Amino acid sequence: MRYVDEFRDPxxxxxxxxxxxxxxxxxxxxxEVCGGQTHTLVRQGIDELLPAGIRMIHGPGCPVCVTPLETIDRALALASRDDVVLASFGDMLRVPGSDGDLLSVRARGGDVRVIYSPLDAVRIAADEPDREVVLLAVGFETTAPTTAMAVRHAHALGLKNFSLLVSHVLVPPAMTALLDAPDCAVQGCLAAGHVCAVMGWREYEPIAARYHVPIVV
Incomplete structure (x- = not known):
């Protein structure tokens, strides 16, 4: 398959x-900042093939991992209400809160629905006007535009039963928080290309200059 086989050519x-x-x-x-990069490095065994002097440190690039516990608990509370449909991407269903996860809430009768796009949640709200549809909007810069598109679409349709529980975060502050740590061992960063496709790369320039750490997209 083009653009897949080429990247697996030994x-x-x-x-x-x-x-x-x-x-x-x-x-x-x-x-490596992105969770997708970590997945590829480990799955393809790239981290094991690198020269002995090059060590990869797994970064904060998984939005599931950096979502605050408070947000998860709010999602659990909303999903437990009879008048609410909680729409979420599938990777959030097993994230534990203080008392279980969204899968356990669904097992107890909560209306938790897996979506593949925020626009799916808008369609649910349009089809079920008597239910409040809450989109659990989690992710970095790459998913924020799709959440904004869902809000715009819901507004255009005049929906009154569509709302958001938002936990969007930014990559640069997460990087600076790690680089500020006194015991930080990071000497270089592999930035996420898909994030830069949304926000550009200029936000990394002051980080590289301040910490004297090269950043490659």
Missing amino acids: VPAKLLLDELRRTATRPWAIM
Whole structure:
């Protein structure tokens, strides 16, 4: 399959690894910021193939992992109400709150529905005007625009039963929080390309200048 098989071709991968071994003149501790990057590195075994002096540090790039407990507890409370439909992406259903998770609430009769797009929640609200539909909007810069589109679409339809429980977060503040830590061992960052497709890359320039840490998109 084009643009999939090429990235799994062992020949250029070996050439890149050989180039890394030649050019890495000292140990490096590099943080990959995106959870998708972590998944790929581990699943494809790339972290095991890197030269011994290059160590990957898993960063904060999973929105599920950085969602506050308070937000999860609010989602559980809303999903337990008879007059509410809670719409959420599937990866949030197993995130534990103080008393269970959304799957356990659904098992007890709560109306928790898995969506693939925030616009799915808008459609549910349009189809069921007697129920309050709450979209659990979680994610970094990449998902915030789709949440905004859902709000705009709901407004255009004149829906009065569509609302949000929002926990959108930004990547640069998460990076600076880690780099500010006294025991931070990060010497370089691998930034998320899909985030930069939304926000650009200029927000990383002051971070690189302040902490003297190279950032590659």
